[in-house]
Amino acid sequence: MRDIEGIPVQTIIQKYAFVTAGGCGPCRMGMYATEYRKALRDAGFGGFRVLLFTRSGDIQDVLMDGLQLTxxxxxxxxxxxxxxxxxxxxxxxxxxxxxxxxxxxxxxxEARKIIYQGIEKKQWLKSLIKARKVIKSIKIKNETKPIIHIMGEFWAKSTDGEGNYNLFRFIEKEGGVVSNETVTDWLLHQIWRARWNLKQKRDHKIISFGEIQLLILQSLIKVFFSFIGLLLGEKVHLSNHGKLAMDVKPFFDIHVDGGEDHMEVAHHIHIAKNKLADLIISVKPFTCLSSSSVSDGIQNKISELYPSVEFISVETNGDSATNFYSRIQMALQKVMTHKKITI
Ligand code: SF4
Structure with a gap:
């Protein structure tokens, strides 16, 4: 913006902010925000706002306390x-x-550009309908492929790029279809956690005002999600976090929070029970305490109970992508001969 569009630095600092997810504590991710700020300061953008979602389960954090949001x-x-x-x-x-x-x-x-421009002009509905036409013009083959579900640490599981050695595209090249979890689903989990925390604190049976607010927020997000999915012509699904928590209880103490909390184990159970994938890959950066040390310790038990779905856990450490790919390739080999599912 400064170098190409010629926008003055002060304007950039005043008008823009960088919003990202904060770490859950035990690993290096908690340090990233400090590094972003240092890099910005060294590049001449001292004071540029770097804002974090924390994941403490407190309603103020869920609603991003610290940024003046209407x-x-x-x-x-x-x-x-x-x-x-x-x-x-x-x-x-x-x-x-x-x-x-x-x-x-x-x-x-192209669709993203249309929506971006539409929102700028306050014509979001029109732009979503226009984007739908672009999406509908995509021509696809009628084929069957195994479904590979990606879970794990929040960023490693959701990024479609270098952060997980381009895992999504690697799976596609090897003949699979990726199934992934959404950021909205993660937000809903945080809202569930905030509600659950409030419920634990109350000493009477009557639901508190805070819980009602969260319930409304959760319902609004779900309705919005389905509505926008409908507008863009895509059938989408969000998890029932209350049910996930109930199903995971015999295996995971839901008081424990950090990273994805109990969600990795809960999703494994849900996918296995409903036969939603052929293989689950749990991906995380090296040193992710909550995913590698906590969830993966329990996942073996779930694999034993539900052997119909293959499960592997991989770390994206700095050693080499080759080890990472070869482990995934071995797991993929097993499911390539399994049942095939059409999307
Ligand atoms: S989920 Fe794992 S990688 Fe992410 S901040 Fe927590 S410990 Fe670090």
Whole structure:
């Protein structure tokens, strides 16, 4: 913006902010925000706001205390996350079946641009309908492929790029379809956690005002998600976090929080019970305490109970991508001969 668009530094500092997820504590991720701030200061952007979602389960944190947000801003913020999630889902669902290489990526970029411009002009509804036409113009093959579900540490599981050695595209190249978890789902889990915390604190049976507020927020997000999915022509699904918590209780103490909390184990059970994937890959950066040390310790038990779904856990350490790929390739080999599912 400074170098290409010529926007003065002070304007950039005043008008923009970088919003990202904060670490859950035990690893190096908690240090990233400090590093971002240092890099910005060294690049001449001292004072540029780097804001974090924390995941303490407190309602103020869920609603991003620290940034002066009006209710309208908050709705816009959730709205942007939901649209991003749905476009990402369209991308990974359609890309393995595209007829022309690069068609899906290009159409998604085009759709994103249309929506971006539409929101700027306050014509979001019109822009979503226009984007839907672009998405619908993607031509796909009628094929069957095994479904590979990606879970794990929040960033490693959701990024479609270098952060997980381009795992999504690697799976597609090897003949699988990626199934992934959304940021909206993670937000809903945080809202569930905040509600659960409030419920633990109350000493009477009557539901508190805070819980009601969270319940309304949760319902609004779900309705919005389905509505935008409908507008963009994609059938989308969000987890029932109350049910996930109930199912995981015999295996995971839901008082324990950190990283994905009990969600990795709970999703494994849900996927296995409902036969939603052929293979689950749990991916995390080296040293992720909550995913590697806590969840993975329990996942073996779940694999024993539900052997119909293959499960592997991989870390993206700095050693080499080759080890990472070879472990995944071995697991993929097993499911390539399994049942095949059409998306
Ligand atoms: S989830 Fe894992 S990698 Fe992420 S901040 Fe927590 S410990 Fe670190």
């Amino acid at each position: 209710k309208i801003d908050l709705i816009r913020f959730f709205f942007a996350i939901i649209i991003g999630d749905i476009l990402n889902l369209v991308n990974i669902r359609k890309r393995p079946f595209e007829i022309e290489t690069g068609d899906v990526d290009n159409k998604i970029i």
